[in-house]
Amino acid sequence: MELTKLLCLFIFFTIEALLILLQAELNMFHLVILSCYIFLLILKSRPSPIYLVDYSCLKPPSICQIPHSTFIEHTRNFMDKQSITFMTKILNQSGQSDETYIPPALHYIPPKSDYQEVISEVHMVLFPVFEDLLAKTKLTPRDIDVLIVNCSGFCPAPSLSSIIVNKFGMREDIKSYTISGMGCSASALAIDITQNIFKSHKDSIAVVLSTEILSTGWYPGKEPSMLVINCLFRMGAAGILISNKKESKNRAKYELVKTLRTQRAYDDKGYFSAYREEDTDGYTGVTLKRNLLETAGETLRSNITILGSQILPFTEKILYGVSILKKKMVDKKSSVDIYVPNFKSVINHFCLPTSGRAVINEIGKGLNLGESDMEAALMTLHRFGNQSSSSLWYELAYLEAKERVKKGVKAWMLGMGSGPKCISIIWECIRPICGEAQRGPWADSIDGYPLG
Known part of the structure; x- marks a missing residue:
């Protein structure tokens, strides 16, 4: 093209x-x-291709695993019966297994949230994943030109990116950024930011470190809408190495095809659907409103409408356009649904938000996806829980471990977070990928999935 x-x-x-x-x-x-001369000017003005060289996903230590029964048993010592009953119900409906992880600070009775515990979690999740990424790509910390670290709920001083720069002795001229408050969309958003940075920084290497620090996020109060967070979010992190150097193509796994970022922060209903605030007792937590699924649907719809107009084949656009005209002009009061474009005509694999089984199913319904298309998201949720923005990379790792990613196929990462916002990232695989089942976060469990 x-x-x-x-x-x-x-x-x-x-x-x-x-x-x-x-x-x-x-x-x-x-x-x-x-x-x-004119042709050379055109070539020079074209942005350099952006390559995903490799990535790493954290496999938390086994001592951090927390079965549902143990999780609930711990809370009996410091929470009221009504809150325990509610959280038990949420856990049973969450789609998570007994093998998910929480940081050491939350294993205490009651959980600890002091600064030193939180910093210890930062070291536990970010240092190993960065070291593994460097080992995979055979680079040193001083080879990195751009560093982006994202975490929504913890913003220390010095910043998270400064912690990494200090620990690994990175260059004094490195372009470092810390992203906060972006929720589950942050890692996809960081890819979009990297793409924009690369427009003015040629021949560069960027690393994105994505995580959510849970030690600060425990809610000890009684509000059901705030207790949900305690049950859904689990420990995890991902490190992604991206480059716009020409020579990176020879060893990269993917090439970036498309990014699209939309948001609905202008809408009060969406803005307050996931909102950090204090309850009546002064405890801070994130309130998840009942309209969250509806808001997620509206946010997704606005993003895929634009995305579809850019990537779908002409026939799909026509069918979609005709259905809208029919709905508006012919059958205004009818219950006929608007045609859902077939994104599978251009996308082979889908990495969806792991915000919960209900959210995955709702997004799958909105995109007219089958069980196999949602498998990576559902299995990641089951094995690792909702790891916020890093979950997308565990899903891609799942697909690679199953040896389903072939050269030439496209994978769509869909990041959705508080705000609300939606970021679409489309990658094209540019080389055969094999042998991933023997390494990475799925190495000891991939044979047990999908669930029977």
């Missing part, structure tokens, strides 16, 4: 140059020189 566009531009500018020649009475040599 890009080659076709370039060819059309070249022909167009050649015709323009020919017209100039006819008016200026220049010779053919000048025509060739002018056309080549």
Whole structure:
């Protein structure tokens, strides 16, 4: 497609140059020189391809595993019966197994949230995943030009990115950023930010470290809408290495095809659907409103409407457009649904938000996906829980471990977070990927999935 566009531009500018020649009475040599010059300007203005060289996902230590029964038993010592009953119900409906992880601070009775415990969790999740990423890619910390660290709920001073720079002795001129408050969309958002940074930084290497620090997020109060967070979020982290260097293509796994970022923070209903605040007793927590699923649907719809107009084949666009016209002009009061475009005509794999089984099913319904399309998200939720923004990378790791990612296929990462916001990232696999079942977070469990 890009080659076709370039060819059309070249022909167009050649015709323009020919017209100039006819008016200026220049010779053919000048025509060739002018056309080549214009063509080189076009090539120079094109952004460099962006490659996902490799990534790593944290496998938390086994001592951090927390079966549902143990989790509930711990809470009996410091929470009231009504709160325990509610959290038991949420856990049983969550789609999580007994093998998910929480940090050491939350294993105490009652949980600890002091600063030193929180910093210890930062070290436990970010240091190993960064070290593993460097080992995979055979790079040193000083090779990194851009560093982006995302975590929604913990914003220390010095920042998380400064902690990494200090620990690993990175360069003094590194471009470092810390992203907070973006929820489950943050890691996809960081890829979008990296793409924009690369527009003015050629031949660069960027690392994105994505996590959620849970030690600060425990809610000890009694509000049911705030207790949900205690049950759903689990320990995890991912490190992603991205490059716009030409030579990176030789060893990269994927090339970035498309990013699209939309949000609905202007809408009060959506803005307050997931909101950090104090309860009546002064305890801080995140309130999840009952309209969260509806808000997620509206946020997703606005994103995929734009995305579909850019990536779907012409026939799908026509079918979608006709169904809207029919709904508005012919059957305004009818219950006929608007046609759901077939994204599977251009996308092979889907990495969806693991915010809960109900959310995954709702998104799958909105995109007209089958069980196999939602498998990576559902199995990641079961094995690791909702790890916030890093979950997308555990899903991609699942697909790779199952050896389903072939050269030429496209994977769609869909990040949705508080705000609310939605970020779509589309990758194209550019080389065969095999042997991932023997390493990574799924190494000891991939044979047990999908669940029977």
